Amino acid sequence: MAKKLLExxxxxxxxxxxxxxxxxxxxxxxxxxxxxxESRKALDQFRSSGPEPDLSPQFTQWNTGKLSITxxxxxxxxxxxxxxxxxxxxxxxxxxxxxxxxxxxxGYEELKKVKPDIxxxxxxxxxxxxxxxxxxxxxxxxxxxxxxxxxxxxPDRQPPELGVYTDFIAPHFxxxxxxxxxxxxxxxxxxxxxxxxxxENGLQFTAPLILDYMVNHRGASRMGNRSNYAAPHGVYRCxxxxxxxxxxxxxxxxxESFCKVLGNPAWTKEPKFSTPASRKENEDxxxxxxxxxxxxxxxxxxxxxxxxxxxxxxxxxxxxxxxGKNPRGTYRCQSEDRWCAISVxxxxxxESFCKVMGNPAWTKDPKFSTLLGRKENEDxxxRLVEEWTINYTAxxxxxxxxxxxxxxxxxETGEDQLEHDPQTKHRNMFPELEHPTLxxxxxxxxxxxxxxxxxxxxxxxxxxxxxxYVLKELLGMSDEEVAGLVIExxxx
Amino acid sequence: xxxxxxxxxMLSPYRVLDLTDEKGLxxxxxLGDLGADVIKIERPGxxxxxxxxxxxxxxxxxxKSLFWFSFNANKRGITLNIESIDGQEIFKKLVxxxxxxxxxxxxxxxxxxxxxxxxxxxxxxxxxxxxxxxxxxxxxxxxxxxxDVVAWALGGYMYSVGDSDxxxxxxxxxxxxxxxxxxxxxxxxxxxxxxxxxTGEGQSIDVSIQDSLTRCTPERITANWDFNKRVARRGERxxxxxxxxxxxxxxxxxxxxxxxxxxxxNSPLVRWMESEGVATDxxxxxxxxxxxxxxxxxxxxxSIEEPTLKLFGKFTMAELLEGALxxxxxxxxxxxxxxxASNPQLASRYFWVEVEHPELGTSITYPGPFAKNTELPPRIxxxxxxxxxxxxxxxxxxxxxxxEKILRLKQxxxx
Numbered sequence: 001m002a003k004k005l006l007e008x009x010x011x012x013x014x015x016x017x018x019x020x021x022x023x024x025x026x027x028x029x030x031x032x033x034x035x036x037x038e039s040r041k042a043l044d045q046f047r048s049s050g051p052e053p054d055l056s057p058q059f060t061q062w063n064t065g066k067l068s069i070t071x072x073x074x075x076x077x078x079x080x081x082x083x084x085x086x087x088x089x090x091x092x093x094x095x096x097x098x099x100x101x102x103x104x105x106x107g108y109e110e111l112k113k114v115k116p117d118i119x120x121x122x123x124x125x126x127x128x129x130x131x132x133x134x135x136x137x138x139x140x141x142x143x144x145x146x147x148x149x150x151x152x153x154x155p156d157r158q159p160p161e162l163g164v165y166t167d168f169i170a171p172h173f174x175x176x177x178x179x180x181x182x183x184x185x186x187x188x189x190x191x192x193x194x195x196x197x198x199x200e201n202g203l204q205f206t207a208p209l210i211l212d213y214m215v216n217h218r219g220a221s222r223m224g225n226r227s228n229y230a231a232p233h234g235v236y237r238c239x240x241x242x243x244x245x246x247x248x249x250x251x252x253x254x255x256e257s258f259c260k261v262l263g264n265p266a267w268t269k270e271p272k273f274s275t276p277a278s279r280k281e282n283e284d285x286x287x288x289x290x291x292x293x294x295x296x297x298x299x300x301x302x303x304x305x306x307x308x309x310x311x312x313x314x315x316x317x318x319x320x321x322x323x324g325k326n327p328r329g330t331y332r333c334q335s336e337d338r339w340c341a342i343s344v345x346x347x348x349x350x351e352s353f354c355k356v357m358g359n360p361a362w363t364k365d366p367k368f369s370t371l372l373g374r375k376e377n378e379d380x381x382x383r384l385v386e387e388w389t390i391n392y393t394a395x396x397x398x399x400x401x402x403x404x405x406x407x408x409x410x411x412e413t414g415e416d417q418l419e420h421d422p423q424t425k426h427r428n429m430f431p432e433l434e435h436p437t438l439x440x441x442x443x444x445x446x447x448x449x450x451x452x453x454x455x456x457x458x459x460x461x462x463x464x465x466x467x468x469y470v471l472k473e474l475l476g477m478s479d480e481e482v483a484g485l486v487i488e489x490x491x492x
Numbered sequence: 493x494x495x496x497x498x499x500x501x502m503l504s505p506y507r508v509l510d511l512t513d514e515k516g517l518x519x520x521x522x523l524g525d526l527g528a529d530v531i532k533i534e535r536p537g538x539x540x541x542x543x544x545x546x547x548x549x550x551x552x553x554x555x556k557s558l559f560w561f562s563f564n565a566n567k568r569g570i571t572l573n574i575e576s577i578d579g580q581e582i583f584k585k586l587v588x589x590x591x592x593x594x595x596x597x598x599x600x601x602x603x604x605x606x607x608x609x610x611x612x613x614x615x616x617x618x619x620x621x622x623x624x625x626x627x628x629x630x631x632x633x634x635x636x637x638x639x640d641v642v643a644w645a646l647g648g649y650m651y652s653v654g655d656s657d658x659x660x661x662x663x664x665x666x667x668x669x670x671x672x673x674x675x676x677x678x679x680x681x682x683x684x685x686x687x688x689x690x691t692g693e694g695q696s697i698d699v700s701i702q703d704s705l706t707r708c709t710p711e712r713i714t715a716n717w718d719f720n721k722r723v724a725r726r727g728e729r730x731x732x733x734x735x736x737x738x739x740x741x742x743x744x745x746x747x748x749x750x751x752x753x754x755x756x757x758n759s760p761l762v763r764w765m766e767s768e769g770v771a772t773d774x775x776x777x778x779x780x781x782x783x784x785x786x787x788x789x790x791x792x793x794x795s796i797e798e799p800t801l802k803l804f805g806k807f808t809m810a811e812l813l814e815g816a817l818x819x820x821x822x823x824x825x826x827x828x829x830x831x832x833a834s835n836p837q838l839a840s841r842y843f844w845v846e847v848e849h850p851e852l853g854t855s856i857t858y859p860g861p862f863a864k865n866t867e868l869p870p871r872i873x874x875x876x877x878x879x880x881x882x883x884x885x886x887x888x889x890x891x892x893x894x895x896e897k898i899l900r901l902k903q904x905x906x907x
Contacts, residue, residue: 005683005686005687006683006686018711026679030683046711048751048752057711057715057716057718057719057720058711058712058715060715061711061714061715062711126837127837127841127864128864129840129841129864130836130837130840130841131817131836131837131840132817132836132837133837135816135817135820136820136822137822137824138747138822140735140745140747141745141746141747141822141823141824142824143745144743144744144745144824144825144826144827145813145824145825145827146827146832147827147828147829147831147832148663148664149743149745149826150664150742150826150827150828151663151664151665152653152661152662152663152664153654153655153661153664154655154658154661157655158736158738158743159736159743159826160653160654160655160661160726161653161735161736162653162663163649163652163653163710164710165649165663165708168672168707168708169672169675171675172522172672172674172675172676172678172679173522173675173862173863175679175682176522176523176526176675176678176679176682177502177526177862177863177865177870179679179682179683179685179686180502180503180526180682181502181865181867182686183502183503183682183685183686183689184502184867184868186689187505188867190867192865192866192867193865193866194863194864194865194866195863195864195865196862196863196864197841197864199837199838200838200841200843200859200860200862200863201862203832203838203843203859204518204859204862205665205668205671206665206829206832206859207562207563207858207859208545208546208558208559208561208562208665209546209665209829210829210832210833210858210859211546211558211561211562211856211858212546212558212829213829213830213833214833214856214857214858215548215549215558215856216546216548216549216550218546219828219829219830220664220665220828220829222664223664224661225641225659225661225662227639227640227641227666228545228666229544229666230639233639233641234641234659235641235645235650235659235660235661235662236659237659298723298725299721300721300722300723300725303720303721303722314721315720315721315722336723339645339651339659339660340645341639341641341642341644341645341646341650342642343639343640343641343642345639402633402636402637405637406637407636407637407638407639407642408642409636409638409642409643409645409646410645410646411645411650411651411660412645412646412647412648412651413648413651413713413717413723413724414648414709414713414714414715414716414717414718414722414723414724415717415721415723416648417648417706417709417713417714417717418714418717418718419717421646422631422632422633423627423628423631423632423633423634423646423700423702424702424703424706426628426630426631426632427628427631427700427703429703429706430714430718438719441715441718441719442714442718444706444707444709444714447673447676447699447700447703447704447706447707448622448676448677448679448680448697448698448699448700448703449628449697449698450680450683450684450687450695450696450697451609451695451696451697451698452687452693452695453683453687453695
């Protein structure tokens, strides 16, 4: 097998949650050997989000291909182990709040002593220096601080929950500068310390708005999905998709739990539903009654309620049955809203757009015939467009528009990305992996495909899975030494 | 004022030819900040991304686009019609001495004009071609069109953003989505350079804008479907206590945590309330250690939200940011661009950079470099190029094309 791109590069990884793990994933997926320093006392927050550290779906996404060792870093013996490891590594990456790594005795000045050409990158919220260096926080708050929350959403509403958006910006800069530092070390023999502020990374993505303020003194504001250069340029409601759940009950105990979740409505007390045999006999009626209840809830909500009550239930893929054809044991839930984004820039695109809709009369109205006119009457335009899109599935709207040369795209859910989108499938964006405790699952691949050195996505590690490999094979420790670390509480 | 002189950077030995439009400008910008010699090749008359606003003093002009300024600083600029035979010959000469070519033309277009990777590789086996397209070079959507809002839709981030009674909404700032493709392209270009240093060979890199956005899809969307068949819905509160709080002049973001970190992260807020005299008996006596968000009743939520709203309502965003530091509370403002411009942390790190624009008779304050490192840190030393600004420097001085020939090429609209 061909050598992998970053084969031979070893990285010591102290990072948690997303920014650090996602940055390093880019390197491990291309062949670097990444040793994640973990601790049972201070778990990666994603590991502690599941019932067990090794049963976290979230953790699997950003930690592919890494090795895991569990060390209590407050123990000086652990600090020694880390230093021995750093002496055999090329890169160290950490994302603690500013100043924490120094307190552990693992700051750059210390690590440089054991490996003079080490490349160390620290990525924290606001940088290692300045009054806010040690101020802790998450991508949630940083997306607010760096201005993204303020400019996202509707002008007449408060800004929406944006999630940890800046966590997905910082990795671009982290990966690029790490690789630049590797090239520089190759050329000069010099390592270095890299201070990355996720705040300053984020501002690279709002530069035009900042210049607008500096030059024109204009504060940026929210404009929904609109653009100055196109109309329509928005997201339109399409035909709702039916959703389904599968419920099965065999024992009386399950039937009781089931009725309890429904709030014990009167019909559940009727004798014709009192035994498994009578329920079987009156199954049509029973199914109708159940669906009358499930239809008011999303399949997720139904699943959650029943799982807590111990009834076996599945969420079935969206839209798998047409209405009225669902087989026994499957029930329709609240429909899922579906959306398609459409944008029309040029007059030519406008003509194609109108043609796809069958040139309804309103499209001939002179007020919509120019971009300026469409911008001036955009509220009305958006309403009219949606009156058309609501009759079609989001997929149909996208296909019809794209075939006519108009940019359009389904607003994809996780289900769309993993199961329906033929393009992400074509590029194998979510390869299937096998995990010892979580089983078969998917994790994201690289957004770029390299012709000669493809990435390889390997599953995420179990907590402490590679303790033995790191200590014995890499550091050459004897069984006694390793046992000593356990006894002293350094190795967890 | 920064020096106009280029000094050595980590990527100084490398040359990048940049054929991108708004879909990929950031790639060359990042490599240029790190010291690479990035030559922006525009069609005669100038790149269409120069028409994207906002504009200097609101004057729409291809030499006054602040969008263009933002993502082309540090680059040199030449004009060249790569569709003409003469233009292609000149381009091939440039490729001889280039390390990376980055482009965002439609899939297969470079092949069509006979400048595909197989041609470039013959001219220079070490060169890498980074191609940014909406959906990748091949596949069922490869001929589909993209726009900013369409990228957000197909990338998957959008579905969970926005209020449940309205449509999903994109992250603000027009063309924001494409910046992720530019960032991925920069990563890909660096990977290719590393491989080239190890083996001597270049390669082609196929960047998809859709996949670059998919990379930003939070794990709660993909993993939730993969493992639990759960769809993350808009307006669905992840936790039941609000996270966005009104204050005197805007909003702040603050999370009440449950579970193992609840006491550590929530009690600074309670102490802050105490010092402002708005703490309630409930807050002072609340047992954070056993607090589980899933069990929180409406009564508990109200008892937590009420004094918190009181605390934040007393102050402005700037006051709360300062207070958060003092009380070690994770409270952050919904900053506006004005707030960012006056942010004390950025000032203390000398983040802002003054960049001269002699032809505008002024200098403009830019966001500074993306890193502070001990060896040859990234710099912003020069404003974006004017249209064809470095034609003479590159065509005459570097390629040795005579003045007469250049005149002829200009008349033929090659440059």
